[in-house]
Amino acid sequence: MVDYRLNDEHEQLRLAARSFAQKEVAPVIGEHYEREEFPYSIVAGMGRMGLFGLPVSEEYGGMGGDYLALCVALEELARVDSSVAVTLEAGVSLGVMPIYRFGDQRQREQWLPRLASGEILGAFGLTEPGGGSDAGATRTTAELRGSEWVINGSKAFITNSGTDITGFITVTAVTGTKPDGRNEISTIIVPAGTPGLTVAPKYSKVGWNASDTHELAFDDCRVPAENLLGERGRGYAQFLATLTEGRVAIAALGVGLAQGCVDECLRYVEERSAFGRRIGENQAIQFKIADMELRTHTARLAYYDAASRMLRGEPYQKQAAIAKLASSNAAMDNSRDATQIFGGYGFMNESPVGRFYRDAKILEIGEGTSEVQRMLIARELGLPAE
Numbered sequence: 272m273v274d275y276r277l278n279d280e281h282e283q284l285r286l287a288a289r290s291f292a293q294k295e296v297a298p299v300i301g302e303h304y305e306r307e308e309f310p311y312s313i314v315a316g317m318g319r320m321g322l323f324g325l326p327v328s329e330e331y332g333g334m335g336g337d338y339l340a341l342c343v344a345l346e347e348l349a350r351v352d353s354s355v356a357v358t359l360e361a362g363v364s365l366g367v368m369p370i371y372r373f374g375d376q377r378q379r380e381q382w383l384p385r386l387a388s389g390e391i392l393g394a395f396g397l398t399e400p401g402g403g404s405d406a407g408a409t410r411t412t413a414e415l416r417g418s419e420w421v422i423n424g425s426k427a428f429i430t431n432s433g434t435d436i437t438g439f440i441t442v443t444a445v446t447g448t449k450p451d452g453r454n455e456i457s458t459i460i461v462p463a464g465t466p467g468l469t470v471a472p473k474y475s476k477v478g479w480n481a482s483d484t485h486e487l488a489f490d491d492c493r494v495p496a497e498n499l500l501g502e503r504g505r506g507y508a509q510f511l512a513t514l515t516e517g518r519v520a521i522a523a524l525g526v527g528l529a530q531g532c533v534d535e536c537l538r539y540v541e542e543r544s545a546f547g548r549r550i551g552e553n554q555a556i557q558f559k560i561a562d563m564e565l566r567t568h569t570a571r572l573a574y575y576d577a578a579s580r581m582l583r584g585e586p587y588q589k590q591a592a593i594a595k596l597a598s599s600n601a602a603m604d605n606s607r608d609a610t611q612i613f614g615g616y617g618f619m620n621e622s623p624v625g626r627f628y629r630d631a632k633i634l635e636i637g638e639g640t641s642e643v644q645r646m647l648i649a650r651e652l653g654l655p656a657e
């Protein structure tokens with residue numbers, strides 16, 4: 272039977288996240304955004320709610336929920352603000368999950384309780400200045416010298432990598448050559464503050480302005496050999512799995528943004544008048560809002576479908592790519608239409624839809640561009656790789 276209604280636990284979480292977003296995020300996030308400030312107190316609040324440990328078992332300080340729970344919370348947060356939502360999204364899907372999925376017992380015990388409580392954030396360094404889509408072309412190297420990895424190279428656009436509470440960055444690096452001549456890629460945990468790791472000043476971005484993003488340089492950066500995450504040479508497979516899962520979370524975030532546009536427009540068209548009547552009485556405006564609702568609803572079904580396949584342990588690569596593509600399209604189209612409906616006020620930074628407009632674009636780029644999603648769907652359909 273197909274049933275995409277949320278169960279009671281997910282519904283309760285949805286209401287709690289909605290209330291938090293409305294009471295704790297909405298009143299202050301505009302100022303953080305304008306000042307490009309990381310919202311530490313909001314992140315601490317999300318930590319107290321257990322949001323960073325949603326899909327982590329209670330044994331490691333988590334909430335013992337599932338990945339859909341994370342998605343539901345992300346959707347409700349992004350309905351109000353995407354900088355806050357992506358801090359949670361990257362914190363869990365890129366920070367927590369690689370340790371939870373691939374870490375050994377010692378690494379899990381060392382990092383997960385503090386990650387799950389929001390005391391520290393983990394980051395994931397895959398993209399390099401030379402390219403992100405072709406992630407297998409990693410140039411950063413890690414050489415095992417005695418009991419230490421010596422890392423050299425750089426990473427670009429790494430979320431949550433330079434906050435006061437960043438605990439570590441998980442880095443992909445070339446650790447050798449495979450018998451077939453291809454690069455052997457492994458994943459290594461680099462604790463924040465390790466000598467040889469330089470965190471560049473934060474980027475000035477078009478959107479997600481209250482989130483934390485940095486370029487990182489590794490110059491003979493040494494970490495203990497036991498900081499290898501999982502098996503040596505499994506880095507490529509690990510990041511593919513991490514990104515597939517993360518796409519579902521990013522899709523939920525995009526659906527939240529798309530829904531936020533519908534929420535804001537429904538309110539605004541009732542209060543704004545032109546030509547002697549409320550603008551919501553114009554069919555042209557109503558049709559725009561109907562299309563926004565259509566995109567939001569179909570993108571939500573797409574991510575519910577991908578998440579339920581993931582939870583049932585079925586292949587879900589194609590569905591994750593479809594969900595991410597549908598959701599980023601919905602976010603872009605809805606934020607453009609919502610800004611249009613708000614007229615001049617939509618172009619003001621103080622209006623939420625102006626913020627949605629700026630925040631939507633990155634959804635077509637991060638965690639695999641829209642072109643990469645189409646490549647993945649085409650491959651799943653059996654079409655030849657280029």
Ligand SMILES: Cc1cc2nc3c(=O)[nH]c(=O)nc-3n(C[C@H](O)[C@H](O)[C@H](O)COP(=O)(O)OP(=O)(O)OC[C@H]3O[C@@H](n4cnc5c(N)ncnc54)[C@H](O)[C@@H]3O)c2cc1C
Pocket residue numbers: 361365394395396397398401402403404405427428429430431476479484633636637638639640641642643657
């Ligand atoms: C705010 C922000 C936060 C980020 N956070 C993280 C993070 O935490 N960790 C991390 O590792 N990365 C992160 N990224 C990086 C992000 O994942 C990459 O920007 C993204 O994967 C694209 O890589 P690129 O920017 O190098 O673009 P490129 O790979 O250089 O691509 C450029 C363009 O060419 C297109 N293209 C490339 N190859 C093909 C092809 N074969 N066919 C058709 N089109 C193609 C792409 O779709 C794109 O439009 C973040 C980026 C931003 C902006």
